[in-house]
Amino acid sequence: MSTPRTVLVVGGGAAGNAVTILLRRAGIAVDLIEAKDDWNATAGSGITLQGSALRVLRELGVWEQVKESGYAFGSVGITAPDGTVLQVQDDLRTGGDDLPATVGMQRPRLQQILIDAVRASGAAVRLGTRAETLDQDGEGVCVRFSDGTQGRYDLVIAADGLGSSTRAAVGITAKPEPTGMAIWRVAAPRPAGVTRTDLAYGGPAYIAGYCPTSDTTLYAYVVEANRDRASIPPESYAEEMRRLASAYGGHWPEITAHITDPAKVNYTWFDRMLVEGSWHRGRVVLAGDAAHCCPPTLAQGAALSLEDAWVLAGMLTESGTWDDALLQAYHDRRIARVRPVVDASVQLGQWQLDGVRDADVPGLMGRTMTMLRELP
Incomplete structure (x- = not known):
């Protein structure tokens, strides 16, 4: 044919x-x-x-x-919950050496x-x-x-x-199928010192991280065990994410101050x-x-x-x-x-x-x- x-x-x-x-x-x-x-x-x-x-x-x-x-950035930082940087590791350039390792975007x-x-x-x-x-x-x-x-x-x-x-x-x-984890995400202004992804393991969540998405913005996320979504009213999303994020130091206090609008906070399970x-x-x-x-x-x-x-x-x-x-x-x-x-x-x-x-x-x-x- x-x-x-x-x-x-x-x-x-x-x-x-x-x-x-x-x-x-x-x-x-x-x-x-x-x-x-x-x-x-x-x-x-x-x-x-x-x-x-x-x-x-x-x-x-x-x-x-x-x-x-x-x-664009080329490394990831691992921090303690209080914001202390424990390790910075270069990202592998999976797209080839002529492209950045990572680009964050809105x-x-x-x-x-x-x-x-x-x-x-x-x-x-x-x-x-x-x-x-x-x-x-x-x-x-x-x-x-x-x-x-x-x-x-x-x-x-x-x-x-x-x-x-x-x-x-x-x-x-x-x-x-759900894996047992869930994530809170929000867009926020980028603190001047945020130039890569940083991940904090431990604290009240499994992971608290952020990624710069432009010269002025980032998105932040907190990963926890999944909960019954029906038990979390959408109008409480900002409060819930802010509660988890407030336990983290470093750049997190500045980020957390902008988690105020529940309509801008997203909550999804990992599948x-x-x-x-x-x-x-x-x-x-x-x-x-x-x-x-x-x-x-x-x-x-x-x-x-x-x-x-x-x-x-x-x-x-x-x-x-x-x-x-x-x-x-x-x-x-x-x-x-x-x-x-x-x-x-x-x-x-x-x-x-x-x-x-x-x-x-x-x-x-x-x-x-x-x-x-x-x-x-």
């Missing part, structure tokens, strides 16, 4: 936006639908982008904007950069729209949308996140998921968080999603035939890289939950990050 030329991308997050940009660059017609009317343009506080993510962003053509908007700014690139690509974008039904045959997928319209596509890429309805619609039963077997059913294929997720203990969630998009788009544009063999090859290539990251991310948290004091944390992190220096 001739090379299919029409793709539906479900979901406008990192994976969906990235695969859209890359497929459009290859001349493939792409429709992108996103369930949220605002395209997630204001969601989230901050994001840590390591070199493996920056490498893909450079391939997307947005690296210069990311560099100008974010805050998550809405990264999303807007990707949105602008999708718009510029010429993709057809429909917001506030869901795929209600997917009917497949040997040549394509007929999709009925939530607005009553329908379309036919050679391939559907499900990049609709952790709770992917597309994943469930094609009979893939994997669901995210784990890895779809086993193939990541496709017929002509519907998963990418990003729809296929896998892990705790942010290695800060690799966005990087893995961006890599999925890069690898999948490359395989689709290089092949004249889109079939089971190609989509299975995509899975096989990605699973060898994704599984170690998911497993290591979960293990790092589990050691803390279990109170293991002699765990080989540096060894596990070093092995995993070294692997990520290789091209996906």
